[in-house]
Structures are given as structure tokens and as C-alpha cells.
Amino acid sequence: MKEVLFLNPVFQERIWGGNRLHEEFGYEIPSDKTGECWAISGHKNGEATIKNGEWKGESLAHLYANHPEFFGEKEKGQNFPLLVKVLDAKADLSVQVHPGDEYAQEFEGELGKTECWYVLDCQPNAKIVYGHNAKTKEELKTWIEEGKWSELLHEVPVQKGDFFYVPSGMVHAIGEGIMILEIQQSSDTTYRVYDYDRKDDAGNLRELHLKQALDVITVPCEYPVCKKVEEHTKGGVVTTLAEEHYFSVYRWDIDGIFHWQQKAPYTLVSIIDGAGRLIVDGTSYELQKGDHFLLPYDVTDTQWEGKFTAVLANNSQKRA
Structure with missing residues (x-):
């Protein structure tokens, strides 16, 4: 697709x-x-x-x-x-x-x-x-x-x-x-x-x-600890917010051109600030604050351009 x-x-x-x-x-x-x-x-x-x-x-x-x-x-x-x-x-x-x-x-x-x-x-x-x-x-x-x-x-x-x-x-x-x-x-x-x-x-x-x-209710209360990890890369900063049993969550702060290859079976993306575009297999998608979308399994190589912040999630699985 x-x-x-x-x-x-x-x-x-x-x-x-x-x-x-x-x-x-x-x-x-x-x-x-x-x-x-x-x-x-x-x-x-x-x-x-x-x-x-x-x-x-x-x-x-x-x-x-x-x-x-x-x-x-x-x-x-x-x-x-x-x-x-x-x-x-x-x-x-x-x-x-x-x-x-x-x-x-x-x-x-x-x-x-x-x-x-x-x-x-x-x-x-x-x-x-x-x-x-x-x-x-x-x-x-x-x-x-x-x-x-x-x-x-x-x-x-x-x-x-x-x-x-x-x-x-x-x-x-x-x-x-x-x-x-x-x-x-x-x-x-x-x-x-x-x-x-x-x-x-x-x-x-x-x-x-x-x-x-x-x-x-869990008694006594158990407070989870999620290790926040920042990775500075060409075109942006990728912050790991959680990698847990049910889902993994990341924040992207994109400023420029950022190349990314999807490793999960699919990924959910929410644009929470700014604007830009996403290029997949020669097709360009305009992105703006408030957009929510899904990257299916066959979307692997992606290019992101602009200045925006996104939160991404997947269900913690890796590709077979």
C-alpha cells in the first residue's frame, strides 16, 4: 500500500x-x-x-x-x-x-x-x-x-x-x-x-x-519509572519517553530534514506543534498541528521536513 x-x-x-x-x-x-x-x-x-x-x-x-x-x-x-x-x-x-x-x-x-x-x-x-x-x-x-x-x-x-x-x-x-x-x-x-x-x-x-x-487498585501503590533518553541526530532530537509492555512512546523535535526507517510493524503519529511535510515513496504529505496518522507496515523509508514536534507510539513489537 x-x-x-x-x-x-x-x-x-x-x-x-x-x-x-x-x-x-x-x-x-x-x-x-x-x-x-x-x-x-x-x-x-x-x-x-x-x-x-x-x-x-x-x-x-x-x-x-x-x-x-x-x-x-x-x-x-x-x-x-x-x-x-x-x-x-x-x-x-x-x-x-x-x-x-x-x-x-x-x-x-x-x-x-x-x-x-x-x-x-x-x-x-x-x-x-x-x-x-x-x-x-x-x-x-x-x-x-x-x-x-x-x-x-x-x-x-x-x-x-x-x-x-x-x-x-x-x-x-x-x-x-x-x-x-x-x-x-x-x-x-x-x-x-x-x-x-x-x-x-x-x-x-x-x-x-x-x-x-x-x-x-494496586496496594501499596507502585510508581513506574520510565527512563527518558534523548538522541540528537541530523535534523532533530528523538526522545524516548517509554518502552513498556503495551506501547513505546517517543517525542520528535524536528528542525530541518530528518530521515527515519520504521522498525515497528506500524507507528501512530500525532503532530502537536509546528508544521512540515512527510515524503514516502515519492509522495509528499503536508503536516500541521493537530494531524494524526498511521504509518502502515510497508511504509519503511521516510523523510520528514520542517519545524515541528510529534509524539509517536507503537505497540512495542519489532518486525519479524
Whole structure:
């Protein structure tokens, strides 16, 4: 095929959402309560479609299910394994946790949800909830029941460019005024632990999922360590943010002409700032902030030109 696949995002309205997805990226969003852009998604709750070329209008889910050769696989896949989002937290998100694969498959019928966050922008003094302070399950349960949130929750200040790896089982929450790029397993299962007694548009308290949360929260909390490695090369700087079980994530800062050969079966790319172009097999693709696309298996030799920043992800596999 040797064709770069650009994606049409799917937008999700959320009680905590805003309008920065339009202001920052120019997206046509459904309202000023838009919290999520599902930028590269094969999930049934928000299937992105191909924007260009032979497969224009087809869903990524259909392509993955019916053309495994595009993804370096020999057999048809069931569900595209990764999901890339842009989140606009105008208000605090709920304190939540996601299950691992085994629990999610047994009780939810889908993958677990390990994710990571790249902070695109944030207001001064922004912070996230990243983990908890309970030492035992009993202490965790007691503090939740008694509403001892200040004792329980571990808060971390954030700034633009920060990166956080959030494994399943970790309590977390994105704070007010933060915009992030999220790369995760393709799952839509979230268990709310606490939601600030917030009410929905109908005046009802939002549902909590305390039983499930207590089942899956890791106690004591385990904080992952991702080794950040910068490589300066002709045309740019490549920064490794994470190379983990479910995905590997990299940031590129391109300034000039950069040659790159794809080693993974496929790669997901999000342009988060600047502009440029990508040349593949003699075909030139214009790139701008807010573009999201997929490099299929047969796209190997690439040339990138311009001045831009991109975040790339793959599912940690190598070519056979």
C-alpha cells in the first residue's frame, strides 16, 4: 500500500470538557463541553475513519479486522490494540482507576487499560492525582469510606512537556486546566472512586464504582519509572519517553530534514506543534498541528521536513 493513513477524529462531550480542542487545534467540536478527541481509534465507542487515499471513509477498525497485512500481522485481528486521545480538562476529572487485562476481560469483555500522558499545556499551578498513600487494602477502604481524600490521594504538580506512565491499578485524575495527549490500550472501562460530589446535567450525582475500584487498585501503590533518553541526530532530537509492555512512546523535535526507517510493524503519529511535510515513496504529505496518522507496515523509508514536534507510539513489537 505504501500510503500514510490520516484519521478523522471522533469527539466526546464530557461534564469536565471545554473548547480548547477548537482553540488549540482548529477542530470542529460539538460543543464547549468537549472533553476528548479520539484521534486514532478503532474502539467501538468512537471509531476514527480514514481521511485520505484508497481507504477514505473506511474505519480503522474495519481495516485492522480485514487487512492484517497493513499492520504486519498474518492473521485478522479483532480489536485495534491502541487508542490515542487529546483531552481538554476545563475542570477536574474524577479520581479513578482502570482494570488490568484479566479483570477487564472477565467483567467488562474488553482489554484492560494502561495509559500514559504527555502534557501538551497547563495552567499555572496545575496538578494531577498520581497514586495513593494507603499501605493496605483495609486502610484504602477505610479512607475511601471516611472521605479522607487529602490523606489518601498523592498529588503531583505538572508543567508543559511532562510525561506520566499510568499502569492499570493506579489511582489517578487529570486536574483542571490541563490538556494532554493520552496513549492507552484500546479500552473504555473506567471505575470512579471520587467525583467531588459533582452532579450531571440532570442534577444527579455521578455514579461511583467502589466495589470494582477496590478490586483492582494496586496496594501499596507502585510508581513506574520510565527512563527518558534523548538522541540528537541530523535534523532533530528523538526522545524516548517509554518502552513498556503495551506501547513505546517517543517525542520528535524536528528542525530541518530528518530521515527515519520504521522498525515497528506500524507507528501512530500525532503532530502537536509546528508544521512540515512527510515524503514516502515519492509522495509528499503536508503536516500541521493537530494531524494524526498511521504509518502502515510497508511504509519503511521516510523523510520528514520542517519545524515541528510529534509524539509517536507503537505497540512495542519489532518486525519479524
